[in-house]
Every structure is written in structure tokens, then in C-alpha cells.
Amino acid sequence: MITLNRLLLFVFSLLLCGQAQAVSAVEKRLDNQRLTPLFSPHRATTSSGKPIGLHQFEDARVCSGCHTEIYDEWRESIMSHAWNDPIYRALLNKASVATGGELDNFCTGCHSPVGLTTGRITTAGNRLPPELEHPDEQLPGVDCEACHNMSGISGLDNGAYILQAMARGESLKLGPRADASSPYHQTQYSSLHTSSEICGTCHNVSHPLNGTPIERTYDEWYESPYRQAGIGCQDCHMAKISSKAAVMGPLRQDRASHWFAGGNTTVLEYFGRTRNAENARKLLQSSAELALLEPPAELRPGARAKMSVKVSNTGAGHKLPTGFPEGREVWLDFRVLDAGGNELYRLGRVVNGETEPGTRNFKVHLGDKDGKEVLVEVWNVNHIISDNRILPKGYEVVDYEFAVPADAEGPLSLVVDLNYWPFSQAFADALLGEDKIEVLVENITRLEQQIPLGQAPPWRPSPDGMTGDSGRHR
Template sequence: MAFTDTIHITCLLISVVVIPSQGQADSSPVQATIKNLPASMVASESRPNAPSLATTESHRKLTVNDWENPEICGGCHTTQYQGWKGSMHSNAFKDPIFQAEWALAEKQIGGNIGNLCGGCHAPPGMLSQTIKFDPALGKHGGFSAPPVAEQGVSCDVCHTITGSSFQNSVVMEHGNGSYVSSPGKTKRGPLKDARSPYHDTAYSEHHTKAAFCGNCHNIFNPVNQYPLERTYDEWKYSVYAQNDVQCQDCHMVPVETAMRVADELKPARKLKDHGLAGKAAIGAQKERELTHGHGFVGGNSVITAALGDPDSRRHAQIAIKRLRSAAKLDVKLEKVRGQGLKGQDTLHNLEIKVTNLRAGHHMPTSLTFIRELWLDVEVTDQNGAPVFRSGALDSHSEVDTNATMFKSYAVDKEGNPAKYIWTVARFDRRTTIPPKGHQYGRYAFNIPAGTTELRVHTKLNYRSFSQHFVDHLLGEGKMKVPTVVMNDIETRYKIPGLAIASTTNNLTQSDAEKESNRLLEEYLGPEIAMQDINRLSRACAACHGKEGISRKDIYPNIGGQNESYLLSALRAYQSGSRNSERMNAMTKDLNDKQLQNLAAYYSAMTKAQLKKNQNRTE
């Protein structure tokens, strides 16, 4: 299970699937409203959280204070807390793409459809009904929530789940937030003999099974019940499930262990010398045979890199390592029979086999009609002259339309490309790669007469979403979507005869940190990304908070502020035209590029709490 966007963008369920092409106006009326939902999926007194399937034990009404702050959990469970901190689970609510997507859906549909998004991205906020929408935030609006809810899928969210409510779904399957929540003193988990001086404990078999993850990692349209995301189902019908390998065996262990799990098809606990024994908490009396990490890292390196803080950046590096361990490429070049008259070009067929080597679900997974996984193939001769190309990015950072893509293609009931998710009737084509399965990219091209050597350079590239998709949500230029190279091989052939002269794998696992640095560079700019981000953000956080949200009234919130305003203020402090002894000293030695990047960095932060102190000035 090396390849998944661990926290998927659930809100895509109710928003745009195919963004209008650049320069094309979106004149189609929004057809679906809350009244289109079946009665059983509309929120009511008896089903207050619909269309989410999330519910509470004995239908108890909750307040946001019923959940524990994860920092308290971290006091004893330090390893688990550090693993969770900066993860996509911890950023589930703050994720800027998710926020923009949810806001767009709120404006287009309204009603209580947002329960579906909040049920998996901010359960304490949704279940306590404390999430607020502000149409003035961001391009499409934004959401705020109390601090505990802002922390997304936190420790207490998962460890106070008592079971699943999937039997309440129309399709009788896990998904759409099909969990039962009971926050309180009792914490549930996979240990039968756990003891704690702070809280009560209870064993939960549900926490040991993939079905626990399936409560949110399956998504189906609440109008027509069509399955839009099937990460759990993909696993359920895979060879991994047949061998008792659960989601937890890959996503709660280091990448190297996950690779062994996939290669040996054994649960992590059954691996020889797995090296994961330890204590589950500080002061624990008993050492466990296996202790789980709580990073739940999948394939989303873009958001964690974009958020920029050291914890999230660490998760971006791990995500890239997982992506690079997931797939295998095999290249085969053949001359077409009957070709090859002396002095003439010769037609050749190129076949590239892509194997899902280590992902316990399809590759890609999650919302597969949004994800981009494709082959980038470049063929050149002995002098470097181009012979063939497929899969390059154009000047707008969009993938070549003729590229071999591995994805799903969504259509409406008339068979036309589905523009909105609620019009998806089915996938009329799906080229995703199942666990331990494979797909092919096949190409034909002429090799010019006189060619003596051919170089075939093949990359398997991945993006969580297209650049145009992000521009539509955040605004052009707000976030650059980098390409993660999952595999990169170069094969040289002697011509004629097609003898392989050499094969080179251009990527190693040790490149992961360099790759995550590159992603951060592309988002923030090289100076701050490579040299100053840790130092500068720590200095700013001392007064303005780690995410630009101050905890003291005397300091203004800068997270989510207008970028131009922040840059103007920083330049004013640097020049001395705006007076603050501390800020004048902080900005004195920075160059203008660093000021620009700082302004961009904090402007991109969550705007969730900005309204609290909107009128403050320093």
C-alpha cells in the first residue's frame, strides 16, 4: 500500500470533476442541489450528519470539547504524536486544495452537503456542527473551526471510534464516513492489555483491520451511489487482503518495512527481524512485539511540501520514497517485420510494461479521474537528435493529450465527459493498475536510416492533480504542481540488431530528500526553500504562531493574509518607514527575494482563524 493520497480530497465528491479548458467559459448551469438527494441522505433530526454516514454512540450530541488536544496525547505517546504531526491526517482540514474545493461546493450546492467533507476531514467540527463558512476567504471562500477540529484527523478522532455504521449505507459498504464516534475517557486501540494512568483503555479489533480505514477511504456519490473512490475496495479484492495484509501493515510502518510486506506478502508482525519492537508510551511497563508509526504516509507529497513546515516537509520526503518504491518498468523494442530495406527508415514498436509492484490498491488510487499517472517517453539517436516523444508537459504544465495515462474516465448518463461529480453515471474506461497487476504503454515510430544507436528514456510520472485544476481552485500562480518521478530508466540499443548496450536506473531511494527539496523550491523559491525556511519560520512563529496564527492579542495573524500586504509590510520594516524594533531587526539582513518568499509562504497558510483578529495592526 505504498501509493495513496492518504487523506483524499473527499470534497471532490461534490464539486468539479472536469475543469473547463483554459479560455473556455463555464456556462453550464449547476443542475444538482441539496433537494436532489434521496430523503435518506438529507440531514434531519434523526440523521443530523447526513449525507455523511458518521454517527455517535447512542446518538449522543457532542461538543468540540469532547475531543482531546493531540498535544496532550503527545505527552506520553511521543513517537506516535511526532509521526502524526505534519501528516496529511493532521493537515486534513488545513489542506488549501481541500479548503478551496469544499468552498466551491458550498457556493454551488449549499445546504448540508458539507457534512460529507467535514465527516472525514474534520470530524470534531462536523459532529459538533462548529465549522463555519466565510465566502470572503480565498478565491471561492474558506472554512474555520475550533482549534481541536482544525487539527483534522487527530489521535482522539480515531481512538474514540467504537465501530462502523456501514450497514446504514444504501450500498451496504464502508465509506462516506461510516464510523461511530464516542469521544470520552476511554481510548480504543489494538492492544488487549493496555493500561494508562491518564485514561481508560479498551481493545478494539476494528482498529486492527483495513475496514477501519475503509470508513473514509471509500467514497460513493450519495445521489446515485456510484463508487467514485474505491481505495478500500481495491484492497479488499486484492492478493494483499487474501494474505491478511491490512492497510496498517504498510501505512503505519517505515517505507523499507512496507516494501518487505509487499514483497513477502506477510503482515508486518510476521516479518523476520522487522525491528519495530518497542514501548507504546513513555513509562510503559511492557515492550510490544511491534509498535506502529502514525504518519499514515501515502503518495501526497505536494500538499505536505507546499505547507512548508519541517514536520510536513518530512512527510513529503517519505511520500516520495513510497512513490518510488511502488512501480516497476520494463522496456521492449522490436522492429516491425518486413521493414528494414537498406537506406530506408524502419518502423519499430516500443512496449513499456508498468507493474504495480508494491501498492496494495490500484495505482493510482483515491479519486482516479483527478489523479495523473503517466508515461513520459523520449527516444533519441546517437547524436541526441529526437526520434519520438510522448508524455511531455506543455507550456501550461499540462500533460500531452496523447500520453499513456493510468486513470479513470468519468462520464454522465449520456456518455459525455462528466463535468460535475454529481453527474457521474459511471467510468466508461479505467486504466488504473491493480495490486501486483500491470498495464502497457505501446508506441510505434520510424528509426531514421543511418541510426547506429538508440536511447529510450522512460519516466513514470505522478501528480495528485493537474496544474489547471489547482489554478481554478486557488488562482493562477498561487501553487505550482510539481511532477514526482516515480521511476526513471534509460536503455541504449545498438542499431541494427537491437542489442541492449546498457540499462540505467536514474533514481535511487536516497534521491527522495533531494526531490522533496525540489518540490519545495518550486513552490516557495530556492532561497527560502533550501536555506532559510526552518530558521525564518521559527523566528516568525515565536510571535505569530507556527502557522501564522497568533495566540496573543498583541501580535497580528499573518497566516492567510494578502500576499501584497505582507510584502509591503516587510519592505516597510526593512526600510525603517514602519517602526518596530523587533521587526526592523528581523528583516534587516534579508534580501528582497526572501521577503517575497516569506510573504508568499504565509499568504498560502490557512485562513481559518484570520477573521478573529482581522482588524489588528502591529
Template sequence: MAIAAVILLFGLAHAAEPTASGEFSSSDFTESDRCKECHAITTVQWEGTMHSNAYVDPFYLKEFHAASEDTDGLVDSFCSRCHTPIGVVAGEIPPADGSQLSEIAKEGVNCDFCHTVSGSDGTGNAPFIVTPGDTKWGPFNDSEASFHESEYLELYTQSEYCGMCHEVRHPVNGLLIDDTYPVWKNSTYSQEDVTCQDCHMTPGITEFEANPGRAGSGAPKRDHISLHSIVGGNAFVTEMLGAEKEKEMAIERLEMAATLDMVSPEIANKGEDVTVEISITNSGAGHNIPTGVSEIRQMWLEVKATDAEGHEIYSAGTTDTSGEIISANTIYNNVLGDSEGNPTLSFWLADRVLSDNRIGPEETVAEEHMFSLPEDAVYPVTVDATLKYRSAPQDLIDHLFGEDVHEVPVIDMVEKSRIIYDPDTPPESRTQPQSESQSTPGFTVFATVAALLIIYVLKKQ
């Protein structure tokens, strides 16, 4: 297609209305198994992800059915438009029980749905325009295929594609529920043209890294093919579904999201009050941490001080046997309120934000912890800080599924340690642990390459 025609098509798509419920039949779409015949690598990457499990996610279904009941079905199409888009445009939902859903609709955000998106009416609440048929849209302007026609659409290279579903506003009162895209839009990542795809569809995790390969069998080899194992930080549902590879990828992503720094005295006398300041920096995410359905996400610092014999001097942010977080200084999330101003974990009942202490892109926050050094403490004293994360409170999962059915994994995102010595310890004997915080994304690779280059030059000389 000529460039002018592509521009015209793109302009017309933006001018059109979002695809309505019941506008198409599910038979107008192609099952992922058919796509797999030519696009095996990308399809296998997609299988097991939260996108492929967007509808069958057990946690989502529990929340969805509760929301449907609480709102007399008001949110049925609203929620389903992102979790089973084919089901919505095919008019198969409502009913909320999924009894009318076709098998392809249960594939969640599947291959053919994504690549028949021919435009959007902006971002937020899934304003996609979908055109099922022989033409598939994508990020390449020179694609050729024998099974279907291929067209380029700039939208596939932009964060606005992701922003269709990763910006959610309450369907009645407009309350911003999921601000992942808007936060990115107002960040330096956006200003520097670092898109969602640069981090979530490349091997680099926190920055763009090329993935050479082919989009499909017989396709030309390209410098970069976007990965379709589009992973966030969900190590809970992936574990529930037995998607171990995706769970490990989610953990790896969480481990790269933040860095810690700690300031503490190197020496302290017994009986003294010790003050430790720990700073948390969102160094690896172009959105808030946590993000998504962040009223149920939990991120917090666990801080412990122990002496040389392992005696506990101080602890904050530990979890008890029921999964409750004990004495954490701060739980990093946002708290929504209902119409009476009471906190609620049910976003569909919310009409206000009561508090929000999530950490924005490149933002640093600090916590102060204080304890007294006991007279019987054995030097040296070690202070450990660990940034923890879990997808949902344990008591919420117990309420939805029953006690002892699912344990929400608590992920150690990053750790930092400092040692406090006896004042009589000679300065030359006081050593501090090397930082467990990961280096700035990309710096380690750069430093390694630079070192190898220097060695090479020296050898040549």
C-alpha cells in the same frame, strides 16, 4: 475488561447507529498537544501528515467550497465527516465557511478522534461510532495508562478501520467515487491478510516491517508500534504546507508502487520503423494506481528516443510550459461523467463512470510506441521510459488558485532504458543498461541476508 465484555462491546458497537452530527461537543475531545505529553513520538509522526491537515488542506478547501456552492450545501457534512470529524459530531459544520469551527475541529483527523472510535457501522462514507471520554480504544489488549482508560478493539487491526473513510459513495446516487478499500477487499492482498496498516503504518512501505518501540512514555516495549506518519502519494499538498519530510515520504512511496519492463529491438537499420513495448505493473500497492480522488490524479508514461549526439528522435508524454501533458498514449485515471454524460472533475456532479484505465493490484498493462529511425541518426539510440505521476492537473490548480501560484510537482515513479545499436556492432559489444526498476519488494533484503549467510557458513568451514 474481560474478553467476553470486549466482544459484547464490539458487537453492540456494530449494532449501533453511526454517530450523528451535533451529538457531542468539541470540548468532549482532547487536543493533540495534550496527547503529545505522553505519546510524543506518535504525535510528532502525525503532525504534518495529510490526516493532521485534512481540514486545513488548501486544495481540499477550494474543492469543498465549490462543491458546497454547486450543491446548495448538500455535501457540507458529507465531505466534512472525514476531513473534520470532530467538527461534524460537534455540530460546528455547516456552515461550510468554517466560521463556527473550534480549534480542535481544525486538527482534522486528530489523535483523540481516532482513538475514541468505539466501532463502525460498516465501511464507506464514514459510518464511525465515536465515544469521547476517559476510555481510548486501540490495538493492544493489555494497555495501561494513568491519564485515561484503555480498551482493545479488533477494528484497529483491520483494513475496515481505514475503509470507513477510504471508500466514498455519492450521497445521492451512490456512485462509487473512492474505491481504495473495495479494491483492496477484492485483491490478493486481502486474501493473504495484508492490511492497509501493514503497508501504511510500518517502515516497510510495500510490506509489513516491524517497528519496535513504546506506544507512550512508561509503556512496555513492544515488537511493533504502528507508525502514525500514515503517508500516501500526496507530494503536492505536503509541499504547499511546507511538510518536507512527508513530501519525501510520499515520493518514496510512489517510487515503490510500480515496476516497468521494456521490449525493444537490440539493432535497427536507419529508415526502419522501431516498435517498443513498455509494460507497467502495479507491484507495490494493494489498491488501484492511482487511487483516492482518482479522477483528478494523473499517471502516464513519458517515452523518449535520442541518438548518441542527443538529437530527439521520438517523444511522448512530455509536459509543456503550462504543465499540459503532450501526446501521452494513456493517462491512467478514471473519468467521471455528469448527468448529461459530459466529463467532469467535480465528483459531486457525477453520476457515472465514463472510463477507468487505472492499474489494479498486481495487474500489468502495456503500451506500444513506434517511431522511424532517421537516416542521419547517430548510433547508439537510447530509449527512455519514465512513469510519471501528479496529484492534479496543472490547469485545475491554476483555475482554483490562479496562474503561477502553485506548480504541481511531477514525480518520477520508475524508469527503464534500452539501447538500439547499429546492426554492424558486434554482439559482444552490445550492452544494455541495468534496470532502473526497483526489485520486487522484500527480495533485495532476502537476497542480501542469504548471501551473508552463505559467506558465514563458508568461513566457518
């Protein structure tokens, strides 16, 4: 017979199990890692619990003397432009003004870790357009010191990194190799620098005032098949190459490249970083595939046609797209052409700097407290309205329906482009003014297929008189 005490113990155990299951794998790993942030509302701190003297940090150009190739790669990267990125600075200015400076540290802490931890961030500086900054006053972006002084993390969002504080005259650099040595500075092996967690500190972003998960690139990877297969962030974004880490160092077959290639060709081209823009295009082109499901044997003039396109995330170790939710958009530009190349149907144009209404896209939509979509003022976000982005190794099926003109000449050509941009032209124009920056539409992949045109069916009126297009996005 079960006693009352044993029954209560059994029920209590079930409750504990339920609570454990309600906590995500990422949250479980952070139970004992939380520290009080020194630069609130950003979560960064230092090993001393105090701001770090500017004397401790070298200019990246000093590092280039020995680490020449690494410096050249980094200089072409988005990381090196994290502070002077015009889109970021325009948003930072708006956020600073709108919140009375409340978010100044929060925004800047991941775009200039050295600027944050040395206490150089000011409201006036955050509101100054980058082109008006004096070169000597400009904060570094995510530079050599930001990563190679990182001694630990206290969490996996909102910049929860710990930068190592050192006495004057000391110089210690942390990295992924136990056999590294330098005549200029001390070196120390760091397991953190071999882990994706070093990326997770800034590539997870929660709203600092209400906790809304704004960006979750690290979590998307963590819950993906890629982590389970042992493939980390660095494997794609810091791909291994045969090279020297330093001019006097040994040739290594697995030196991590420092291009930090992503998808933002627009900002790279804006700064003239053409080589790395090509790296970004190659990465984008490896991320997805298109397929036409059950293609029709033929289409008939005067009839309605239905087609389904499968969009597969085959190469991105996170959702497609990921990051910066106000901007990132992947979409289908679906076209049907006749034998003469005339466009019979299209959905997915760019009109007035945005994808046209009805476009089948993959994107996050953010909302404010009144339920309205937030397009620019991300500081007003308090919930996610919708998120139809494609999971790693996942897919979505998109349906199209259109009318084939009675006088169409075949065969018909189906052309489907899967496109990407980091933000729309309308978004950039709203922040910077018209024509200040050209937003590039990058083609991820294209599907082309010819479909024969058969005989026209006997004419009969449509029951509902519809001659336009309709579609659903599953």
C-alpha cells in the same frame, strides 16, 4: 417423476444463487450493519445517537505530552492537514456554493470527524479560505480523537464510523493493544483498530445523491491478493517500527508508525513536511516496475519502430493510482534519444500544466448526466466514463510506434519514466489561481536501454505517407 412443486423449488433455488453471486463480497459483509446517519448525507453517527459535546475531545497537542513520537509523525502526515489542505478547501467551497450547502456535512465528515460529530460544521466555515480562519476556530483534521474514539462502523463507505459518546469527566481511548495502560485516560482493546475496515469507512466514497462509486480504495484492496495474503492497509501505511507508544511506556518492536505515508508529496511539501514527503516518495518508488517486451536487436534509420512497455503494479495493495479520481494520474513519459542526446521522439510531456494529448496514462474519467467528462465539479458526477488503472499485482502493456530519422546516429537510447502526480498543475491553478501551489511530478521508476542502430533500408515511399507516430493502449 419431478413434481411441479419440486420443480418450482429447484428454479427458486437457482434464482437465489444467482442473486447471491450478483452481490459483491464487500456488500455481503454489510447486510446487517446499516444505521441511519445522524449527519446526513454523511454516514457517521455516535454511540448516543446525538452530537457529542466538544468537551469530550482533547486537542492533539495534549496527546503529544505522552505520545511524543507518535504526535510528531502524525503532525507531518496528510491526516493532520485533512482540514486545511488548500485543494480540499477550494473544492469544498465550490461544492458548498454549487449545491446550496447540501454536501457540507458529506465532504467535511471524513476531513474533520470531530468537527462533524460536535456539530461545529457551518456553511460559512466551509466556504472560508483556510488562511482566513482564526486558529481557535479551525477544525481539527483526522486527529488522535477521530480514530481512538471510534467504537464501531456501520458500513464501509461515506464515513460510516461510530464515535463513542462519553459523560463529562470520562476519557476512554480505544486501540489495538490489550495490555495498554495510561495514568491520564482509560484504555480499551478494539479489534476494529487492528483491521483495514477502520480505513474503509472513509476510503470508499459513493456519490451521496446517486450512488456512483467515486472512490473505492478499500474495495480495491479487499478484492486483491494482498487481503488474501493477510496484508492490510496498516502494514504499508502504518508500518511497524521499534519504538515506545508513550514516553513512560515499554519499548515495543511492533509499534505502528503514524506517518500515514501515501503519494501526495505536493501538499506535504506545501506545508513543509519534508520528512514525510520522502517517506511518500519511497512508497511510490516501491509501487511499480517497467519492462521492455521483446526489445529489438537493432533499429534502422528511415524505418518505423514498434516497442511495447509493460507497466506492473508490484507494490500497491490497491489500483495504481487510487483515491481522488479528479486528480490522481500515473503516466509514461517515453523518449528516444540519438547518440548525441538529441530527442528523436517523445510522448508524455507536461504541456500547459497537463499531460499532452495522446499520453499513455492510467486514470479514472468521471462523467455527468449529459455524458460530459467532469474535471472539477465532482458533485455533478453520475457515472464512470472509463477506468484503466492497474489492478494490484496486475499489469498493462502499452504500445509505441515511431519513425527513426534517416540521418539518426546510433546507438539510440530509450528512456521511459513512470510518473505520478496527485492532481495536475492545471487543476490546481483552476482551483487556487496560478502559482499558488507547485504540483510536484514524482518519478516512480525509470527504464533505460540502449538499442544499436543498423543499416538504413532501401528507400521506398510509405503507402500512406505517414511519418508521425501512432500507438494503442491495451
